[in-house]
Amino acid sequence: MAQDIQNAVIAVLIENESGALARVVGLFSGRGYNIESLTVSAVDAERKLSRITVVTSGTEMVIAQIKAQLARLIPVHGVCDLTATGPHVAREMALVKVVSHGETRTEGMRIADAFRAHIVDTTSGSFVFELTGSTEKLDAFVELMRPLGLAEVSRTGIAAIGRGPQTFYSNQESF
Amino acid sequence: MNASRQQEETNTKALSGAEVLLRVLVEQEVEVVFGYPGGAVLPIYDALFRQNRIRHILVRHEQAAVHAAEAYARSTGKVGVVLVTSGPGATNAVTGLVDALMDSIPLICLSGQVPTALIGNDAFQEADTTGITRPATKHNYLVKRPSDLAPIVREAFEVASGGRPGPVLIDLPKDITVGNAPLPTSGEGRLHRRYAPRLDADADAIKQTIAAMKRAKRPLFYTGGGIINSGPKASEGLRELARRTGVPVTSTLMGLGAFPTTDKQFLGMLGMHGSYEANLATHGCDLLIALGSRFDDRVTGRVDAFSPNSFKVHADIDPAQINKIIKIDVPLLGDVGRTIEALLQAWDGEGQDLSPWWAQIEGWRALDSLGFQQDMSPEAIIRPQYAVRRLYEMTQRLGRDTFVTTEVGQHQMWAAQHFQFDKPNRWLTSGGLGTMGYGLPAAVGAQIAHPDALVIDIAGEASTLMNIQELGTIAQYRLPVKLFILNNRYMGMVRQWQELLHGSRYSQSYSEALPDFIRLAEAFHGTGLRATNVGELDGVIEKMLAHDGPVVADICVAQDENCFPMIPSGAPHNEMLLGPDQEANAAKITQEGMMLV
Ligand SMILES: Cc1ncc(C[n+]2csc(CCOP(=O)(O)OP(=O)(O)O)c2C)c(N)n1
Numbered sequence: 001m002a003q004d005i006q007n008a009v010i011a012v013l014i015e016n017e018s019g020a021l022a023r024v025v026g027l028f029s030g031r032g033y034n035i036e037s038l039t040v041s042a043v044d045a046e047r048k049l050s051r052i053t054v055v056t057s058g059t060e061m062v063i064a065q066i067k068a069q070l071a072r073l074i075p076v077h078g079v080c081d082l083t084a085t086g087p088h089v090a091r092e093m094a095l096v097k098v099v100s101h102g103e104t105r106t107e108g109m110r111i112a113d114a115f116r117a118h119i120v121d122t123t124s125g126s127f128v129f130e131l132t133g134s135t136e137k138l139d140a141f142v143e144l145m146r147p148l149g150l151a152e153v154s155r156t157g158i159a160a161i162g163r164g165p166q167t168f169y170s171n172q173e174s175f
Numbered sequence: 176m177n178a179s180r181q182q183e184e185t186n187t188k189a190l191s192g193a194e195v196l197l198r199v200l201v202e203q204e205v206e207v208v209f210g211y212p213g214g215a216v217l218p219i220y221d222a223l224f225r226q227n228r229i230r231h232i233l234v235r236h237e238q239a240a241v242h243a244a245e246a247y248a249r250s251t252g253k254v255g256v257v258l259v260t261s262g263p264g265a266t267n268a269v270t271g272l273v274d275a276l277m278d279s280i281p282l283i284c285l286s287g288q289v290p291t292a293l294i295g296n297d298a299f300q301e302a303d304t305t306g307i308t309r310p311a312t313k314h315n316y317l318v319k320r321p322s323d324l325a326p327i328v329r330e331a332f333e334v335a336s337g338g339r340p341g342p343v344l345i346d347l348p349k350d351i352t353v354g355n356a357p358l359p360t361s362g363e364g365r366l367h368r369r370y371a372p373r374l375d376a377d378a379d380a381i382k383q384t385i386a387a388m389k390r391a392k393r394p395l396f397y398t399g400g401g402i403i404n405s406g407p408k409a410s411e412g413l414r415e416l417a418r419r420t421g422v423p424v425t426s427t428l429m430g431l432g433a434f435p436t437t438d439k440q441f442l443g444m445l446g447m448h449g450s451y452e453a454n455l456a457t458h459g460c461d462l463l464i465a466l467g468s469r470f471d472d473r474v475t476g477r478v479d480a481f482s483p484n485s486f487k488v489h490a491d492i493d494p495a496q497i498n499k500i501i502k503i504d505v506p507l508l509g510d511v512g513r514t515i516e517a518l519l520q521a522w523d524g525e526g527q528d529l530s531p532w533w534a535q536i537e538g539w540r541a542l543d544s545l546g547f548q549q550d551m552s553p554e555a556i557i558r559p560q561y562a563v564r565r566l567y568e569m570t571q572r573l574g575r576d577t578f579v580t581t582e583v584g585q586h587q588m589w590a591a592q593h594f595q596f597d598k599p600n601r602w603l604t605s606g607g608l609g610t611m612g613y614g615l616p617a618a619v620g621a622q623i624a625h626p627d628a629l630v631i632d633i634a635g636e637a638s639t640l641m642n643i644q645e646l647g648t649i650a651q652y653r654l655p656v657k658l659f660i661l662n663n664r665y666m667g668m669v670r671q672w673q674e675l676l677h678g679s680r681y682s683q684s685y686s687e688a689l690p691d692f693i694r695l696a697e698a699f700h701g702t703g704l705r706a707t708n709v710g711e712l713d714g715v716i717e718k719m720l721a722h723d724g725p726v727v728a729d730i731c732v733a734q735d736e737n738c739f740p741m742i743p744s745g746a747p748h749n750e751m752l753l754g755p756d757q758e759a760n761a762a763k764i765t766q767e768g769m770m771l772v
Contacts, residue, residue, distance in 0.1 A: 019305060019317075030310045061498050068495035074314040074334055 007036070008063045009082040009090060009160045011168060012052040015075035016042050023073050024052060033066050034058060037092075037135075037157040049077060053090075053160045067173065078172045082160050085171040090160040094138045095120070096129045100149030108148045115141050126151070192324055192356040193222035196285070196347070199328040199358075201228045205256050207247060207623055208232070208285075209240040213260020215287025215300060218352040232623055232652065234616065235644035237264050241271020241342075242613050242642070243620030245280045246603045250578055250621045252406060254281045254335050261287040262300030265307070265346075270610060272311040272342045277607025278429060279404055281340035283331055284312075290350040291319060304346045313341030318348065321356035338372030339493035340404055372492055376509035376517060383505045384464070384488050385521045391462035391486070393532045394422045397445065397474075400429030400606065401467020401491060401511045403599045409512030410434070410599040413466065416519055421529050423536060425453040427468050429606040432596035442536065443545070446474035447742050448588040451544035452536055454740075454748040457482050459535070465489045467511035470500040471607070480747030490514040544740045544753055545592050553710025559586065559661045559732040562712060563593040563633065566659060569716045576628040577601060580617035582638030583609045585667035585738045590633040612641030615658060619645055622654040629657070629720070636662040636729075637686050646699035649725045657719050658727045660692060663734045671737045696727035705729040 014020050021040055028035050037055040042048075056066060063081070071079045082088040096117070098108050105127075112119065112129050115137070121128035131141055135158060142153055162171055190198070196219060200208070209232045212220045223231050234240045237259045244255030255275075259268050265286040275282045289298040305317045314334050316327045327345060335343040388394060396417060402409045410433045417424050417440050424434045425445040434441055443450030445457050457463070463485040468474070470489075475481040478500060489497055490507035497506040507514045549561040563586075570577050579594055580603040581587040587604055596602045603621055605613035614632040622630040639660055649656050663670075669684040693703030702722055706715040712730070719726045739754045 019309070019315075022306070023309060026309055061502070064498055065495065068497070072338075072493065072495055 003059050005057055005059060006063065007055065007057045007083065008066070009088060009158065010054050010056065010067065010070070011080045011082055011160065012054065012070055013043075013077040013168060014050050014052060014073075015077065016048045016050040017075060020050065020075045021052070023075065024054070024070065027069055027073065028054075028056070028066075031065075031069065033062065039157040039159050053158055055158050071173075078168060080162075080168050080172045082162055082171075085162060085173075086166065087163045088160050089163060090134065090158045091132055092135050092138055092156055092158050093130065093132045094142070094153060094155045096131065096142060096145055096150065097126060097152040098129070098145050098149045099126045099151040101125055104148045108145060111141070111144050111148075117141065190356060190358060191218060191222065192321055192347070192352040192354055193218040195324055195356040195358050196328060196352065197222050197226060197229060199325050200256065203254070203329070203332045205229055205254070208256045208258050209234055209243045209247070209620065210258030210285075211235075211237050211240055211260065211264060213262075213264050213287060213300070215261035215289060215349050216258060216264075216285075216347075216352075218349065219258060219285070219287070219347070231258070232619070233648065234619070235647045236642060237267035238271050238612065239616035239619070239642050239645050239648070241268050241275065241282070241284065242610070242616035243623070243648075244282055245271065245275050245278070246580060246617035246620030247624045248280050248282060248620075249403070249603050250600050251624045252600065254283055254332055255620070257282065257284040259284065259286050260300070261289055261304070262302045264300075265304040266302055269308060269311050270608075272308055272344065274605055274608040274610045274613065275342040276311060276313060278605065279340050279400060280342065281335040282342035283328075283335055284308075284342060284344040286344060286346050287352075288317070288346045288348040291348045292350070294348065304344070308344045311342070312344045313339075315344040315346065317346045318351050321351055321354055322359075324351060324356045325359050339401075339491075339496075373508055374492075374510045374513055376490065376507040376514045378517075380505050380507050381514075381517045381521055384507065384518060387462050387486050387488060387505065388420065388422075388464075388518075388522070389526055391460075392527045392529070393456075393460045393535075394420070394462040394464065394526075394529070395456050395460040395485075396422050396424045397427075397457065397463055397465045397468055398424060398430045398433050399427040399466065399468025401469075402430055402433040403467075405467060405492075405510055405512035407599060409467070409510075409515060412512055412515035412519060416515055416522070419519070419522060419524065420526060421533075422464075423456060423533070425449070425457060427471065427474055427606070428591055428604060430468060431591060431602045432599045435597040436595045437597055442540070444591055445748075446471075447476065447744070448592065448738055448740065449474075449742075450592075451542050451740055451751060451753065452539040454742065454751055455539045456536055458748040460485045463487050465491075466515065467491060469496045472500075475500060476742045477745055477747050482748075542753070544751075549709070551709060553708060555709045557706065557709055557712055557730060557732045559589050559663065559730075559736055560593050561709075562659075562661060562730050562732060563589050565712055566631070566633070566716055567594045569713070569720060570629060570631070573629065573720060576625065578603060578618075578621040578625060578628055578630045580604065580614040580621060580630070580632045582614040582632070582634045582641075583611045583668075584635040584638055585663070585671065585736070586633055586635045586638075586661040588668075588738045589661070594633070611635075611638040614638065615642050615645045615656075616648075618656040618658070619648050619652075619654060622656050623652070630655075631657045631659050634658055634660045635667060636660050636664065636689055636692075637666045639692075640690075643695070646696070646701060646725070646727075650700040654725060655723050656725050658696075658725075659719070660727065660729050661732050662689075662692070662729050663732050663736065664689065665734055667736075668738070674737065675743065692727050692729035696725070699725075701725040701727060703727045703729065705731065707731045
C-alpha cells in the first residue's frame with residue numbers, strides 16, 4: 001500500500017466566533033496531525049466568516065481524515081483541499097530585520113532589490129525588509145541575509161487560493 | 176418588529192434565563208435531568224423548584240450524573256440531560272463526557288459558570304469549562320448574551336442527536352440565568368449553518384454493495400453501536416437483511432442486542448475477547464460489511480492482518496470513520512438504518528450458495544470457545560462465567576424486560592459473552608473509554624427511564640468502589656437496582672495482563688481492605704447478599720431477583736480465572752488464545768483454523 005507522505009494545502013471557512021480557532025488547532029494537536037503552517041483571518045464580515053489556510057502533511061489516508069475531521073466541526077462551513085482540486089497560488093509574507101554596516105549593508109540592499117523586497121524601516125545600522133512570495137523564495141532570502149547580519153524574522157505563514165474562476169464553494173469536497 | 180413578535184416579547188419579558196432554559200428543555204421533550212447543585216446553577220435549581228414538568232434526579236457525584244444520563248439516553252433513544260455547577264462540578268463531569276463522546280451517546284450537559292464579568296479572573300469556582308471540554312464534547316457553547324440562550328439550547332439538541340450522536344456542553348454564566356431572556360418563537364435564531372449530516376447513502380455505492388454481496392462466497396456482517404443509535408428500525412432491518420441473505424452476523428461490544436445473540440446466524444462478538452468463530456470468520460471472509468461499527472483497535476487487533484482477503488464495505492453516518500483505520504472499498508455514508516433499508520430493497524435474493532461457508536463456520540463453532548469448566552459440587556468455587564450464565568437463565572424465567580449495565584474489566588467481557596440480548600438498547604456498557612464506575616450510575620439512569628424493568632449492574636469489586644456513592648441515589652429514589660458483583664478480590668483484567676505479559680508480578684492489582692458488601696448495602700438502606708460457593712449461588716440470585724428493592728449481591732468467584740478466548744494484542748484474529756491450558760493447543764487449533772481460512 002502506498003504510504004507516501006504528501007503535502008496538502010487546505011482552506012477552511014469557519015464561523016468567526018471565539019474558540020473556533022482553538023477547535024481547529026486542538027483537532028491537530030489532539031490527533032497528532034502535523035501543522036506546517038497555519039494562517040487565519042476574518043474574510044467576510046457580513047457572514048462572520050474567517051478563512052484558515054493550513055498546510056499539513058501525511059499519507060493519503062491521514063489527509064482524508066484531516067479533511068473529514070475538520071468538516072465535522074460544528075462552526076466549519078466548508079473544507080477545500082487546494083492541492084487536490086487544481087492549481088493554486090500560495091503566498092507568504094516575511095519581515096526580515098538585518099543589522100549591518102558598510103559593505104554588508106550595501107550587499108543586503110542589493111539582494112533585497114533582486115528579491116523585490118521593500119524596505120519598511122531603516123536606521124544607519126539596520127533594515128527591515130518586507131518580502132512576499134512563495135515559502136521557498138522567503139527561505140532563500142532569509143538564508144542570503146544570514147551572513148549579512150540577519151537579526152530577526154517574522155513570517156505570516158501561507159495564504160492560498162485556487163487559480164481560475166473556480167471558487168472555494170465550487171471546489172469544496174462534499175462529505 | 177411586527178405586532179405578534181412585540182406581543183411575544185412583552186409576554187416573556189418577565190422570564191429569567193433559567194426559566195427560558197427550562198421552557199426550551201420542555202419544548203425539547205426533556206422529562207428528566209440528572210444533576211448536582213452549586214452556587215453557579217442555583218437560579219436554575221430555583222426555577223426547577225417552581226415547576227413540575229421536568230424531574231430532577233440528584234446524584235452523588237457529577238460523573239455519575241453523566242453516566243446516568245448516558246444510560247437513560249441509550250435505553251430510551253432520547254437525549255440525556257445533565258446539570259452541574261461551575262468549576263469542580265464541570266470538571267467532575269469530564270470523564271462522563273469523554274465516555275459519551277467515545278460511545279456516540281446523545282447528551283446535553285448544562286454547566287454553571289461564574290458571571291460573564293468575572294470570567295477569566297480566577298473567580299471562586301471558575302474553570303475554563305469550554306476549554307477543558309472542547310476535546311471532550313462533540314461541540315460546546317458559552318452563552319454570552321441572553322438572546323442567544325434559547326437558540327443555543329435548541330441547536331445543541333440538534334447537534335447532540337444529529338449525525339453521529341455525542342455530548343454537547345452549554346456553559347451558562349450566572350448573569351445569563353438570573354437576568355431576563357427573550358424566548359424566541361420556535362425554530363428561530365439558529366446560530367450555525369443548519370447542521371445536516373447526510374442520511375442516505377449514495378445509490379451507486381448501494382449498487383456496488385449488492386454486486387459484492389452477489390459475488391461473495393464468504394460474506395459477513397460486522398455490526399456495531401451505530402445500529403442501536405439509529406433506532407429500533409435499524410435493528411429490525413438488520414434481522415430482515417440477515418434472514419433474507421443468510422449472511423452470518425458478528426457484533427462489537429457496543430452493538431450487542433441489535434441482532435439477537437441467541438440467533439443461529441449470530442457468531443458472537445468479534446475482537447479481543449470475541450468468539451473463535453466470529454474472529455476466524457472475520458479473518459477468512461471474502462466480503463466484510465461493516466454496519467455502524469468503527470474498526471476500533473479492540474476489534475481489529477493487528478491492523479495489517481485484519482480481514483486480509485476481504486472486499487470491505489463500511490456503512491457509517493460519520494465520514495471521519497471511513498478509511499480511518501482500515502482501507503474501505505465501498506463507503507456507504509448515511510444513517511445505517513436507512514442504508515440497510517436501501518440494501519433490503521435492492522436485494523433480489525440471488526447470492527452464492529453459502530452452505531460451504533456455513534459448514535466452515537460450524538466447524539469453528541464446534542470448538543465452543545466460550546466453554547468453561549464448572550465443578551458442580553455445592554462446596555465448589557464459583558466460576559464467574561457460570562455466575563453470569565445462571566444470572567441470565569434465572570432472569571429469563573421471569574420474562575421481565577431486563578437491562579444490564581456493567582463496569583469495566585473481566586466481568587464486563589464475561590457479561591458480554593454469557594448474558595444474551597435479543598433486543599437493542601438493553602445492554603449498557605462503556606465501550607470506547609472503558610470507564611470503571613460506569614455501571615452503577617448507568618443502572619440509575621436505566622431504572623429511572625424504565626421504572627418497571629429489571630436493571631442489573633454486573634460489576635467487579637474494584638469498579639464498584641469507583642462510584643459506590645450512587646447507592647445513595649438508589650436509596651433516595653427507591654430504585655430496585657441489582658448490583659451483581661463478581662468479586663475476585665483482584666482488578667481481574669489487570670491481573671490477567673500481568674499474568675500474561677509481566678511474569679505474574681501482580682503489582683497493585685489485589686483489592687486489599689475491601690468493604691463488607693453486605694453491610695455496605697445495609698448502610699445505604701438496601702439489602703446485601705453473598706454467595707461463596709456453587710451451592711449458594713442460585714439461592715442468592717433467586718432472592719436478589721425476588722426482592723423488589725435495591726440489592727447488592729457479593730458473588731465470591733474464582734480469583735485466578737482469566738477471560739478467554741483472547742487475541743493477545745498485536746496478534747491477528749487467527750492467532751487466538753483459547754484458554755489457560757490451551758496455549759499449546761491454541762497453536763494447533765490456529766493451524767487448523769488457518770487451513771480453513
Ligand atoms: C477509571 C479507570 N481506571 C482504570 C482502569 C483500568 N482498568 C481496566 S480493568 C481494571 C480492573 C477492574 O477490576 P474489577 O472492577 O475488580 O473487575 P474484574 O476485571 O476483576 O472483573 C482496571 C484497573 C479503567 N478501565 N478505568
